[in-house]
Amino acid sequence: MDTSRQSAAKAPKGNEPPAGGLDAVDHQLVKLLVADGRAGYAELGAGVELSGDAVRERLKRLISDDVIKVIGSVSPATAGLDSFALVGISVRGPVLPVALALAELPEADLVVQTTGMFDIIVELVCRDDRELLRVLDESVRSIPGVLTCLAMQYLSVEKYAPEGSQQLLVGGGLSGGSGAWEDLDDADRALVAVLQQDGRASFKELAEQSGVPYASARRRALRLLERGVVRIVTITNQLVYGRRVQAGVGLRVQGPVPDVVRTLRDIDEVEVAAATTGPYDLLLEVSCASRADLYHLTGTVLRRIPGVMSTETFSYIDIHKLPYTWTAL
Structure with a gap:
C-alpha cells in the first residue's frame, strides 16, 4: 500500500511530465514527500536529479491537480474533537452544487460524490454530540437540494492505514503527540x-x-x-494516483464485531475500518487497482469472512475535500 513500494526509474531531465499522466519523477516525488512532507526543494531535487526550482513547479502542479495535499494532521484528542459521523446524503437536482457547499463547512472533513444509495458522503468532525446535531440541522439539512441525510456515528475506529498517511490506528485509539488543545495558547x-x-x-x-x-x-x-502535536502528512488522491479505485463499504455483521475486525486488519485493500451506529456495523474505506479488483474484494473476499452477512458499496466518483485530521473515512 505504501508508495515506497513503487519502484522509481532514474529521473529524467526536464520538468514536464508526459501528456496524460504522471511520470517517474512525479511518483518519486510523492514517495519522498510521504517520507518527509516538509523536505526542502533542494533535498527533493537531489532525490530526483532536478533543480529545486523544477521540483517547486512540479509540486505546484501535483497540488493544483489534486494529486496530493500536504497538511498538518492533528489528533482529535489534541484538538478536543469527540464526535464523528459519516453522513450519507441524497440530493434533489444537481449534485455538484451541494457537494461544493458541503466542502465549505469547517466541520466537514471529507466530501465525496458517490454511486450507490447515496449521492454524497461527508464526514463530520465535531467537538461533541450537541455540536454534531447542530451541524446536521443548521448546516447540512439547510443546503438547497439536500433531500435526506443518514448519519452514521463512529463508535470506534479499528483500523486507519490510508496510503500516504504514515499513521496506523488499531483498536480505537491513535498513538499521537502529547498535549491537549487547552494546553496551547x-x-x-x-x-x-x-x-x-x-x-x-x-x-x-x-x-x-x-x-x-x-x-x-x-x-x-x-x-x-x-x-x-502536528504531524505533516502527504495525502494522495487515490482517484488520480495509486490504486485509482476507491470506495466506502458498509458491512452488516452477525456475531461479535471484533472477530471480523481482526480479519479486516490483514486485508491490504482495507485502509480504514470503523464501528458505527446506523444501518451498518462496520464502515470501511477501501482502495483497489481496478473495478474488477473492487468487485472481487466486495463480492468475494469480504463476504467470505465469518460473520459478514452483507456488503454495500459506495464507489467514489469525485473527491471535493480531503481531511485535515486523521479520520479520513
Whole structure:
C-alpha cells in the first residue's frame, strides 16, 4: 500500500511530465514527500536529479491537480474533537452544487460524490454530540437540494492505514503527540491552523499568515512538530494516483464485531475500518487497482469472512475535500 513500494526509474531531465499522466519523477516525488512532507526543494531535487526550482513547479502542479495535499494532521484528542459521523446524503437536482457547499463547512472533513444509495458522503468532525446535531440541522439539512441525510456515528475506529498517511490506528485509539488543545495558547493554535492548510508552509509564511513574530513562530512550530502535536502528512488522491479505485463499504455483521475486525486488519485493500451506529456495523474505506479488483474484494473476499452477512458499496466518483485530521473515512 505504501508508495515506497513503487519502484522509481532514474529521473529524467526536464520538468514536464508526459501528456496524460504522471511520470517517474512525479511518483518519486510523492514517495519522498510521504517520507518527509516538509523536505526542502533542494533535498527533493537531489532525490530526483532536478533543480529545486523544477521540483517547486512540479509540486505546484501535483497540488493544483489534486494529486496530493500536504497538511498538518492533528489528533482529535489534541484538538478536543469527540464526535464523528459519516453522513450519507441524497440530493434533489444537481449534485455538484451541494457537494461544493458541503466542502465549505469547517466541520466537514471529507466530501465525496458517490454511486450507490447515496449521492454524497461527508464526514463530520465535531467537538461533541450537541455540536454534531447542530451541524446536521443548521448546516447540512439547510443546503438547497439536500433531500435526506443518514448519519452514521463512529463508535470506534479499528483500523486507519490510508496510503500516504504514515499513521496506523488499531483498536480505537491513535498513538499521537502529547498535549491537549487547552494546553496551547492562541499563537500555537494560529500556527496549527496554517499548517492544517499547508503542511509545507515556510517559517516566514507561518509568521505572516498567523500574525506571530518570525522568531517565535519558528520556535513554536518546531516545538509543535517535535512533540507530535502536528504531524505533516502527504495525502494522495487515490482517484488520480495509486490504486485509482476507491470506495466506502458498509458491512452488516452477525456475531461479535471484533472477530471480523481482526480479519479486516490483514486485508491490504482495507485502509480504514470503523464501528458505527446506523444501518451498518462496520464502515470501511477501501482502495483497489481496478473495478474488477473492487468487485472481487466486495463480492468475494469480504463476504467470505465469518460473520459478514452483507456488503454495500459506495464507489467514489469525485473527491471535493480531503481531511485535515486523521479520520479520513
